[in-house]
Amino acid sequence: MSQGSGFITERYIVNGDDFHAAGSASSAMKKLLRSIGVPPEAIRRAAICMYEGEINMVIHACGGEAEVSFDGEYITIHLADKGPGIENPQLALKEGYSTATDEIRELGFGAGMGLPNMKRNSDELEMESVLGEGTTIVMKIKV
């Protein structure tokens, strides 16, 4: 990754099984993007992508890592976890599809909107998932 001028990156740890902490990466990222003058609409889309990503990592993967970078043109969000992996990535991107447990659903999550929301709010979404090893997602949001 380039580290030249006009480029900035920040990393966040997403704790697993901690619903209280979910949203903290999104919140910190919003502060970062606001402080450097990124337009509100791009921040909104990025925040939704990050928030959904965080929730997914908490629900399915016992946490993971998130990284956000901005190069003046694109906000790039990189999510990586060492969770169980996604069996059928194409199906997972469909609205309403979810493998969340009943307990998670009782908490109001697991409606199968997370990944579709991430796809809808990003300009590019790439997902790599290996069963038993984990999932990485890279999303780009044009500013």
Added chain:
Amino acid sequence: MTHSVTLDSEKCKGCTVCVRQCPTEAIRVRGGRALIMPGRCIDCGRCILDCPHHAKQAVCDPLERMKDYPYTVALPAPSLYGQFRNLDDINIVLGGLIEMGFDAVYEVARAAEEMSAHALRKYGLVANAPIISTACPACVRLICQRFSRLIPHLAPEIAPVELAALAARAEAVRKTGLKPNEIGVFFITPCPAKMTSAHFPLGLSEPVLDGAFSMADVYLKLLSAMKLAAKKGTAFQTAGLSGVGWAVTGGESASLKQLRTIAVDEIPNVIDVLEAIEDGNLTEVDFVEISACTQGCVGGCLTVENPYVSKMRVRNLMKSLPDSLRSRLRHEEPGTPPTRDLPLEYAPADILDDDMAKAIEKRRVMEALLARLPGLNCSSCGAPSCRAFAEDVARGLAQETDCVFLMRENMGEGDYLPPPFRRS
């Protein structure tokens, strides 16, 4: 923007209590005195409540300003009713204001009741849910600073106190035949945020009030005037409980019965909820009531009573009131309150530089410095936290060596560990 909250520098000891408590990190200590950063202050008055030396004050209109007008109208905030022990009749407060020298009273609660009736008819039907209340100007300023995307969610109507001011002036003109500018319309305010708004209203091209008096300034005079009013027993009351209830958290949303509402007070809690709305994470809510102060307006720093006690009193008064006095007293249909005539502007307080490349550079300076700071948040540098200090340095508002730890390092005394870091 001009602020009501100011510093009495004679009294300030530079102790950093306010610096650390300020919910928008708007205060620094410089030269042994607190310095309020005008672009960040939302006039919530938290520092006035917290300052152990009473060095923070709210600049309000002096009561003598009543003499500037041939005819004056008092606009009591509903929270005023919670300031008096054993009060069982709101008419005594309203009559007391007359005995104090006002020519007329117009209850803000009456305008609030109108707003509630209007909201009840309208808010369930709008597309951009949730609607966010604008009753607390400190919260509106917070949204304009940090939550640009939520600005369109703010209720478009003017605030109840402004609606009351318009109606009161019109009524006084009708009654007296005087010109509108010969009528002095004064709000009795529980907080500095509403004081500021009286002179610099948000989203209005011109003020509709002539000023505001602090509840604390009015209190003693009013207390003795109320004894006279109690003997006379004149009826002035015009508002039902749906208006009076706006004094406390939950009162505004209570009237929106069929809607899903949430009522939040104190700025840190308000920020949490606004973040959730911004993240698209609170879609099940139709209306959001927000207030900067503990328990709502009864917690304003210009009130005299403990907020929990005045909340109890307001609720007690509400027990004997009908939902609305409009239909009973005036037999009129609720009107449609006017909307703001200016857009609310996004004014980000935390942007590091208007030039994005420079802002990014400053952010990198900030992050690099933050990694070297102790994270003790001791405020010896005059900033609320190590993070805020790093931001100040990046902005050129402070120097690295303002941190006592970095200064020791510079002097070759990096080995010294203050108590919080010592192992034994």
